[in-house]
Amino acid sequence: MAIRVQTAAFDPGAEVNVLHAANVGVGAVVSFVGYVRDFNEGREVAGMFLEHYPGMTEKALAKITVEAELRWPLLKLEVLHRIGALEPGEPIVFVGVASAHRQAAFDACAFVMDYLKTRAPFWKKETTSDGPRWVEGRDSDHAAAGRWDKN
Amino acid sequence: MSVQVLYFARFRETLGLDSEAVEGVYPTVRALREFLVLRGGVWQVLAERNLMCARNEELCQLDEPLAPGDEVAFFPPVTGG
Numbered sequence: 001m002a003i004r005v006q007t008a009a010f011d012p013g014a015e016v017n018v019l020h021a022a023n024v025g026v027g028a029v030v031s032f033v034g035y036v037r038d039f040n041e042g043r044e045v046a047g048m049f050l051e052h053y054p055g056m057t058e059k060a061l062a063k064i065t066v067e068a069e070l071r072w073p074l075l076k077l078e079v080l081h082r083i084g085a086l087e088p089g090e091p092i093v094f095v096g097v098a099s100a101h102r103q104a105a106f107d108a109c110a111f112v113m114d115y116l117k118t119r120a121p122f123w124k125k126e127t128t129s130d131g132p133r134w135v136e137g138r139d140s141d142h143a144a145a146g147r148w149d150k151n
Numbered sequence: 152m153s154v155q156v157l158y159f160a161r162f163r164e165t166l167g168l169d170s171e172a173v174e175g176v177y178p179t180v181r182a183l184r185e186f187l188v189l190r191g192g193v194w195q196v197l198a199e200r201n202l203m204c205a206r207n208e209e210l211c212q213l214d215e216p217l218a219p220g221d222e223v224a225f226f227p228p229v230t231g232g
Contacts, residue, residue, distance in 0.1 A: 034232050050231070051160050053224060056208035063209075081231060093232050113232060119210060121224075122231025123160035134161045137201065137228025 001069065001077045003061045005052065007084040012091055019076050019098040026075050030105035031096040032113050038088035040135070043128035050083045050092070053121035057081075064115045068097075071111065072104040079112060081122065114145040152176055152219040154183065159226035165196045180204050180223055181213035187225075201228050 012033045020026040036048050061079050068077060076098035086092060095112045099105040124135040153172045163169050177183040188198045205224040206215050217223065 052231075053157070053159055053205070053208070053226070056205055056224070059208050060210070117232045118229065120231050121159065121205070121226065121229055123227065124230045125160070134227070135230040137230055 001065050002079070003058060003065065004078075004080045005057050005061070005083060006080070007082065009082070009090060010080055010094065012094055015078060015080065015094050015096055019078065019096045023075060023098070025100060026098040027100045028102040028105040029096065029098045030102070030109040031094065032109050033091050034093040034113075036086050036088050036090050036092055040126060040128075043126075043130055043133075045088060045126045045128055047088070047127040048086045048092075049125045049127075050081075050086065051123045051125065052081075052083050056121050060120045061116065064112055064119065067115070068108045068112050072099065072108045074099050074104060074108055077108065077112070079116070081116075081120070083122070111148050114141070114148060117141045118145040154217060154219065155222045156183070156187070157222065157224040159224060161227050162196055162202075162225055165193050167193075176219070177217050179213065179217055180206060180211060180215045183217060183223060184213065184225065197225055199227070202226075203228060 016031050019029045038045050065077050065079060074097060078096045080094040082092050095109050097105045097109045118141050126133055126135060153174045156173050157170045158166050158168055184197055187194055203226050204211055207222050
């Protein structure tokens with residue numbers, strides 16, 4: 001399992017290829033890539049800065065990946081999140097999951113993203129046509145994460 | 152005795168401060184937060200209903216117990232991904 005928090009750009013295609021390289025037991029790879037959009041909440045977005053909590057960020061992501069491994073039979077799991085300055089069109093986050101069969105990979109990928117959205121200490125500040133503004137958390141993200149709660 | 156307190160994102164900007172050592176004994180994160188809010192002015196930002204907090208780099212609830220030397224962080228809802 002790999003966790004990377006970095007300022008450098010990355011190539012999502014290359015990350016996907018790594019997930020099944022050197023393991024012919026992998027029958028399914030599911031990945032999610034999140035990108036910076038050029039429009040959000042009624043304003044043009046010229047750029048974004050991602051702040052985080054060094055130390056806690058890595059721990060929070062590790063905790064989420066451990067939880068995913070406990071819930072599904074996974075062969076590989078990679079989480080990559082960028083920090084610092086980003087421009088529209090650039091990838092922000094990559095979650096890639098490899099497993100023998102598709103359902104575990106689909107579910108684990110969605111789970112990791114839903115938990116990352118609500119539990120990993122990242123904050124987006126957008127540069128818009130009206131000046132800078134912090135992106136507000138969404139209730140829908142908490143609803144999405146809540147579907148994985150155990151009864 | 153003191154706890155190290157960290158502020159992030161909009162809270163950090165509003166307070167003009169990213170961290171400080173706070174002297175005193177606070178049984179819980181809630182007690183520490185109440186002390187900080189009573190400073191008045193910009194510190195009211197910590198009274199926000201949807202405030203999140205962490206103790207020693209792990210998300211926690213406001214009733215989390217505190218010990219001397221702990222690191223506590225206060226921040227608005229996270230918006231990564």
